Amino acid sequence: MAAASDGTLLQGLRYKGREGQWSWLLHRVAGLGVLLFLVLHIFDIFLIGFGRTTFEELLFLYHSPLGRLFEVFLIFAVLFHAVNGLRIIILDFWPGLMEHQQRLVWVEVVVFLIIFLPVAVITLSPIFTGA
Amino acid sequence: MTMRVHVKVRRFDPDTDQSPWWSEHDLDAEPSDRVLDVLNKIKWEQDGKLAYRRSCAHGICGSDAMRINGMNYLACKVLVKDLGSNITVEPLLGLPVIKDLIVDMELFFEHYRSIMPYLVNNDPVPTKERLQSPEEHERYDDTTKCILCAACTTSCPSFWATGDYLGPSAIVQAHRFIFDSRDQAAADRLDILNQSSGVWRCRTIYNCTSACPKEIKVTKAIGEVKKALLFNRF
Ligand code: FES
Numbered sequence: 117m118a119a120a121s122d123g124t125l126l127q128g129l130r131y132k133g134r135e136g137q138w139s140w141l142l143h144r145v146a147g148l149g150v151l152l153f154l155v156l157h158i159f160d161i162f163l164i165g166f167g168r169t170t171f172e173e174l175l176f177l178y179h180s181p182l183g184r185l186f187e188v189f190l191i192f193a194v195l196f197h198a199v200n201g202l203r204i205i206i207l208d209f210w211p212g213l214m215e216h217q218q219r220l221v222w223v224e225v226v227v228f229l230i231i232f233l234p235v236a237v238i239t240l241s242p243i244f245t246g247a
Numbered sequence: 248m249t250m251r252v253h254v255k256v257r258r259f260d261p262d263t264d265q266s267p268w269w270s271e272h273d274l275d276a277e278p279s280d281r282v283l284d285v286l287n288k289i290k291w292e293q294d295g296k297l298a299y300r301r302s303c304a305h306g307i308c309g310s311d312a313m314r315i316n317g318m319n320y321l322a323c324k325v326l327v328k329d330l331g332s333n334i335t336v337e338p339l340l341g342l343p344v345i346k347d348l349i350v351d352m353e354l355f356f357e358h359y360r361s362i363m364p365y366l367v368n369n370d371p372v373p374t375k376e377r378l379q380s381p382e383e384h385e386r387y388d389d390t391t392k393c394i395l396c397a398a399c400t401t402s403c404p405s406f407w408a409t410g411d412y413l414g415p416s417a418i419v420q421a422h423r424f425i426f427d428s429r430d431q432a433a434a435d436r437l438d439i440l441n442q443s444s445g446v447w448r449c450r451t452i453y454n455c456t457s458a459c460p461k462e463i464k465v466t467k468a469i470g471e472v473k474k475a476l477l478f479n480r481f
Contacts, residue, residue, distance in 0.1 A: 124408075125404070125407050125408055128404055128407045132316070132317030133402070133404075134453065134457055135453075136453035137404065137454050140450055140452045141404075204450070204451050207466075207470070208451055208470060208473060211466070211474065212467065214453075214464055214466055214470070217453055217466075
């Protein structure tokens, strides 16, 4: 049996859920993003079959400003998926923490930023210093 | 102090409408009016065709759950002053619309019936009541408050994705019996909830908990059922 009508999920984007709903959505999008990168990664590793030089010549793509920006998105996705996943695991094993669940989302945001910001700066800085 | 409110209502009449549309209404309301009063006023004074369910008007029967300013509420419980002067009313998500704000609840009740929502006890019937200590009752007291309004189930993204999911309400009802010391069918209910349409579809999103008009700790109850399954303890 299917849900009521097609597009219910899309309509759901208009539902005023709280932190839990948006972190769930971001978790999904980040997960898909990581999966997409995995496909790309398998492909670029596969290029080594064409010889070391071809492979290394193509690495400039990842060092380009656009490539670095892309990497920051990747770090964002992996890190968010991981930290958010941990929050969900904690809440699932200790259902009694429910009363604090909104606060836990903000704890998660802080933990995420503490790791993400420095890594993002390190990844992006060569663009500006030209290293 | 009377206030002027602008109300938008999502309308759909399968007999005449190709697709849903919005009707808009301006009217005076008291800040202490409930959205149900506002809907009544619209129906009685402006548009007699407007269709919605209500019965008790006091948050007991669970018939008037709907989406108000984007979130599920009972129309008879939410006050105009808490919403402001712009009010948007839509039917519950994830169930087929029959007309305007009335949705077909059959799927919801089918899920409810599937978890055996009744006491199972095959011992000889005692001459007096089946005794239970206050502590034993406390274990599931919270989940006895459910009024089957469907506000939680229709706020759940997992239920929007597939109506197969039994949904928060059915799990709350199951919780009410699984943790009742007088009941003997907990294992059967846990078996049902262990299927792919059961508790594991819950992604711990908490929409259900915010939506419950009875303030049941829905996600906590679901979590307790998950743990009962995981550790085989209940
Ligand atoms: S009319 Fe009965 S719960 Fe609102």
